[in-house]
Amino acid sequence: WAEVQALGCCPQHSVQAQIREGDTLMVKQRNEIGYTMCRAKSGRLVRGPINEGTPTEVKIPIQCPVGTMFEGLYHTHPGGSPIPSSQDVDAALRVGAKILCVDADGVLECYRVIRP
16 A cells, blocks of 8 residues: 655755756646656756657656766646546555655645655
8 A cells, every 4th residue: 555645845955846947848738648757966957859649648768867866757747736646555565665746737746755
């Protein structure tokens, strides 16, 4: 039984702020888009390659730039909710994600993945 916990609001370098700062993805895209979030030695988040799926799913290969460590997953829910589905949580657990972020038409929510 896995859970996700909303990240607390607003530390100086919050996950949401770092995603928004470096991201210009189209929030009105019809297909889901996703990528890995990777942590650089400086502590900043960087992203892996952007992947496009279907209107209901996206496959995200775990690929991080050289010198970074895998931290989590980001993907969109076009026309949906920023709350992760059970499939989202299962995928995050399967790949060892610490953070799961879901963007629903510009409403971004990030969650800490809690292992059972």
